[in-house]
Amino acid sequence: MIKLYGVPQSRAVRCLWMVGETGQPYELIPVATVNGKIADPELLRINPNNKMPALVDGDVRIFESLAINIYLAEKYAPALKASSPAEAGTIAQWSLWAANEIEMASQDWASHSFVRPPEQRDAAIAATAKAKIDRALAILDGALKGRDWLVGNRFTVADVNVASVCYRLLQYPDLANFPNVKRWFEACWARPAAQHARKLREG
Ligand SMILES: N[C@@H](CCC(=O)N[C@@H](CS)C(=O)NCC(=O)O)C(=O)O
The missing domain is CATH 3.40.30.10 (Glutaredoxin)
Structure with a gap:
Protein backbone atom coordinates (compact mmCIF):
# COMPACT_ATOMS: atom_id res chain seq x y z
CA MET A 1 0.00 0.00 0.00
CA LEU A 80 -4.56 13.54 -14.61
CA LYS A 81 -1.13 12.78 -16.06
CA ALA A 82 0.62 14.14 -19.13
CA SER A 83 -0.56 12.65 -22.40
CA SER A 84 2.39 13.96 -24.46
CA PRO A 85 5.92 15.30 -23.92
CA ALA A 86 4.53 18.83 -24.38
CA GLU A 87 2.04 18.26 -21.58
CA ALA A 88 4.73 16.72 -19.37
CA GLY A 89 6.86 19.83 -19.86
CA THR A 90 3.94 22.13 -19.15
CA ILE A 91 2.97 20.20 -16.00
CA ALA A 92 6.58 20.51 -14.80
CA GLN A 93 6.57 24.19 -15.77
CA TRP A 94 3.54 25.05 -13.65
CA SER A 95 4.64 22.87 -10.73
CA LEU A 96 8.07 24.52 -10.63
CA TRP A 97 6.52 27.94 -11.18
CA ALA A 98 4.29 27.44 -8.14
CA ALA A 99 7.23 26.33 -6.01
CA ASN A 100 9.49 29.16 -7.17
CA GLU A 101 7.21 32.11 -7.81
CA ILE A 102 4.39 31.81 -5.32
CA GLU A 103 5.14 29.41 -2.47
CA MET A 104 7.37 31.60 -0.30
CA ALA A 105 5.33 34.74 -0.90
CA SER A 106 2.13 32.91 -0.03
CA GLN A 107 3.65 31.53 3.17
CA ASP A 108 5.14 34.87 4.20
CA TRP A 109 1.88 36.66 3.53
CA ALA A 110 -0.17 34.15 5.56
CA SER A 111 2.40 33.92 8.30
CA HIS A 112 2.55 37.68 8.83
CA SER A 113 -1.16 38.30 8.23
CA PHE A 114 -2.91 35.68 10.37
CA VAL A 115 -0.91 32.52 11.15
CA ARG A 116 1.54 33.96 13.71
CA PRO A 117 0.33 35.54 16.92
CA PRO A 118 -0.15 39.31 16.38
CA GLU A 119 2.99 40.30 18.28
CA GLN A 120 5.13 38.19 15.93
CA ARG A 121 3.71 39.64 12.71
CA ASP A 122 5.61 42.10 10.53
CA ALA A 123 3.31 44.21 8.36
CA ALA A 124 6.17 45.12 5.99
CA ILE A 125 6.92 41.45 5.25
CA ALA A 126 3.20 40.83 4.64
CA ALA A 127 2.99 43.81 2.26
CA THR A 128 6.09 42.78 0.28
CA ALA A 129 4.77 39.23 0.01
CA LYS A 130 1.35 40.47 -1.10
CA ALA A 131 2.91 42.49 -3.91
CA LYS A 132 4.74 39.34 -5.11
CA ILE A 133 1.55 37.30 -4.91
CA ASP A 134 -0.34 39.91 -6.93
CA ARG A 135 2.33 39.78 -9.65
CA ALA A 136 2.19 35.97 -9.75
CA LEU A 137 -1.60 35.90 -9.78
CA ALA A 138 -1.68 38.33 -12.70
CA ILE A 139 0.47 35.86 -14.66
CA LEU A 140 -1.75 32.94 -13.66
CA ASP A 141 -4.85 34.93 -14.56
CA GLY A 142 -3.47 35.55 -18.05
CA ALA A 143 -2.67 31.85 -18.48
CA LEU A 144 -6.21 30.87 -17.47
CA LYS A 145 -7.96 33.35 -19.73
CA GLY A 146 -10.45 31.45 -21.89
CA ARG A 147 -9.57 28.10 -20.38
CA ASP A 148 -10.78 26.02 -17.45
CA TRP A 149 -7.53 24.23 -16.56
CA LEU A 150 -3.81 24.82 -16.82
CA VAL A 151 -2.82 21.99 -19.16
CA GLY A 152 -4.81 20.44 -21.99
CA ASN A 153 -8.52 20.79 -21.71
CA ARG A 154 -8.94 18.82 -18.51
CA PHE A 155 -8.09 18.81 -14.82
CA THR A 156 -4.53 17.51 -14.35
CA VAL A 157 -1.88 17.17 -11.69
CA ALA A 158 -0.69 20.66 -12.72
CA ASP A 159 -3.94 22.04 -11.30
CA VAL A 160 -3.52 20.01 -8.10
CA ASN A 161 0.05 21.22 -7.69
CA VAL A 162 -0.55 24.92 -8.31
CA ALA A 163 -3.85 25.12 -6.41
CA SER A 164 -2.45 23.19 -3.45
CA VAL A 165 0.68 25.36 -3.26
CA CYS A 166 -1.77 28.29 -3.13
CA TYR A 167 -3.62 26.76 -0.16
CA ARG A 168 -3.17 29.88 1.96
CA LEU A 169 -4.76 31.99 -0.77
CA LEU A 170 -8.11 30.44 0.11
CA GLN A 171 -8.08 33.40 2.51
CA TYR A 172 -6.68 35.96 0.06
CA PRO A 173 -8.80 39.10 0.22
CA ASP A 174 -8.09 40.26 -3.36
CA LEU A 175 -8.71 37.08 -5.31
CA ALA A 176 -11.65 38.77 -7.08
CA ASN A 177 -9.09 41.05 -8.82
CA PHE A 178 -8.03 37.94 -10.74
CA PRO A 179 -11.36 36.54 -12.01
CA ASN A 180 -9.88 33.70 -14.07
CA VAL A 181 -7.80 32.55 -11.11
CA LYS A 182 -10.79 32.84 -8.79
CA ARG A 183 -13.00 30.70 -11.05
CA TRP A 184 -10.26 28.09 -11.52
CA PHE A 185 -9.18 28.09 -7.86
CA GLU A 186 -12.75 27.55 -6.66
CA ALA A 187 -13.27 24.73 -9.16
CA CYS A 188 -10.04 23.04 -8.02
CA TRP A 189 -10.81 23.26 -4.33
CA ALA A 190 -14.43 22.12 -4.89
CA ARG A 191 -13.18 18.68 -5.91
CA PRO A 192 -14.09 15.99 -3.37
CA ALA A 193 -10.44 14.97 -2.90
CA ALA A 194 -9.48 18.59 -2.22
CA GLN A 195 -12.32 19.04 0.24
CA HIS A 196 -11.29 15.86 2.03
CA ALA A 197 -7.64 16.93 2.27
CA ARG A 198 -8.76 20.30 3.63
CA LYS A 199 -10.91 18.59 6.22
CA LEU A 200 -7.98 16.42 7.31
CA ARG A 201 -5.90 19.55 7.71
CA GLU A 202 -8.43 21.89 9.27
CA GLY A 203 -10.58 19.42 11.19
N1 LIG B 1 10.02 21.53 -1.02
C1 LIG B 1 9.63 20.55 -0.03
C2 LIG B 1 9.52 21.26 1.30
C3 LIG B 1 9.26 20.30 2.44
C4 LIG B 1 9.19 21.03 3.77
O1 LIG B 1 9.81 22.08 3.98
N2 LIG B 1 8.39 20.47 4.69
C5 LIG B 1 8.25 21.06 5.99
C6 LIG B 1 6.83 20.91 6.50
S1 LIG B 1 5.65 21.77 5.50
C7 LIG B 1 9.15 20.34 6.97
O2 LIG B 1 9.22 19.12 6.95
N3 LIG B 1 9.80 21.09 7.81
C8 LIG B 1 10.57 20.56 8.85
C9 LIG B 1 11.88 21.20 8.98
O3 LIG B 1 12.21 22.05 8.13
O4 LIG B 1 12.59 20.84 9.93
C10 LIG B 1 8.30 19.90 -0.43
O5 LIG B 1 7.51 20.55 -1.13
O6 LIG B 1 8.06 18.74 -0.09
Missing part, protein backbone atom coordinates in the same frame (compact mmCIF):
# COMPACT_ATOMS: atom_id res chain seq x y z
CA ILE A 2 1.12 3.60 -0.60
CA LYS A 3 2.70 5.07 2.52
CA LEU A 4 2.68 8.84 2.92
CA TYR A 5 4.82 10.26 5.69
CA GLY A 6 3.76 13.56 7.15
CA VAL A 7 0.91 15.37 8.85
CA PRO A 8 -1.96 17.18 7.10
CA GLN A 9 -0.88 20.49 8.67
CA SER A 10 2.19 20.48 6.44
CA ARG A 11 2.89 20.36 2.72
CA ALA A 12 1.69 16.75 2.98
CA VAL A 13 -1.81 18.19 2.45
CA ARG A 14 -0.88 18.57 -1.24
CA CYS A 15 -0.22 14.83 -1.51
CA LEU A 16 -3.30 13.95 0.52
CA TRP A 17 -5.29 15.77 -2.13
CA MET A 18 -3.53 13.97 -4.98
CA VAL A 19 -3.71 10.51 -3.42
CA GLY A 20 -7.43 11.16 -2.94
CA GLU A 21 -7.72 11.90 -6.67
CA THR A 22 -6.22 8.49 -7.44
CA GLY A 23 -8.75 6.64 -5.28
CA GLN A 24 -5.95 4.33 -4.11
CA PRO A 25 -5.82 3.09 -0.53
CA TYR A 26 -2.96 4.64 1.41
CA GLU A 27 -1.55 4.89 4.88
CA LEU A 28 -0.73 8.28 6.39
CA ILE A 29 2.19 7.90 8.77
CA PRO A 30 2.67 10.87 11.10
CA VAL A 31 6.34 11.73 11.60
CA ALA A 32 7.81 11.72 15.09
CA THR A 33 8.93 15.04 16.55
CA VAL A 34 10.92 16.09 19.61
CA ASN A 35 10.38 19.64 20.88
CA GLY A 36 8.63 20.50 17.61
CA LYS A 37 11.58 19.31 15.47
CA ILE A 38 11.31 16.26 13.22
CA ALA A 39 13.16 13.34 14.80
CA ASP A 40 12.13 10.33 12.79
CA PRO A 41 14.80 7.89 11.58
CA GLU A 42 12.34 6.28 9.15
CA LEU A 43 11.59 9.62 7.45
CA LEU A 44 15.31 10.43 7.31
CA ARG A 45 15.97 7.18 5.47
CA ILE A 46 13.41 8.15 2.81
CA ASN A 47 14.17 11.85 2.66
CA PRO A 48 17.73 12.84 3.58
CA ASN A 49 16.48 16.43 3.79
CA ASN A 50 14.55 15.31 6.90
CA LYS A 51 11.37 17.00 5.67
CA MET A 52 7.80 15.90 5.08
CA PRO A 53 6.07 14.76 2.99
CA ALA A 54 7.78 11.64 1.69
CA LEU A 55 6.30 8.66 -0.08
CA VAL A 56 7.03 4.94 -0.19
CA ASP A 57 5.26 2.78 -2.74
CA GLY A 58 6.81 -0.67 -2.99
CA ASP A 59 10.42 -0.07 -4.03
CA VAL A 60 9.76 3.57 -4.93
CA ARG A 61 10.79 6.33 -2.54
CA ILE A 62 10.10 9.94 -3.41
CA PHE A 63 10.39 13.26 -1.61
CA GLU A 64 9.28 16.76 -2.68
CA SER A 65 5.51 17.14 -2.47
CA LEU A 66 4.98 18.20 -6.09
CA ALA A 67 7.14 15.37 -7.43
CA ILE A 68 5.18 12.92 -5.28
CA ASN A 69 2.00 14.22 -6.92
CA ILE A 70 3.41 13.83 -10.43
CA TYR A 71 4.44 10.26 -9.57
CA LEU A 72 0.97 9.47 -8.19
CA ALA A 73 -0.64 10.82 -11.37
CA GLU A 74 1.77 8.89 -13.58
CA LYS A 75 1.16 5.62 -11.79
CA TYR A 76 -2.44 5.79 -10.63
CA ALA A 77 -4.39 8.57 -12.34
CA PRO A 78 -4.10 8.31 -16.15
CA ALA A 79 -6.61 11.11 -16.72
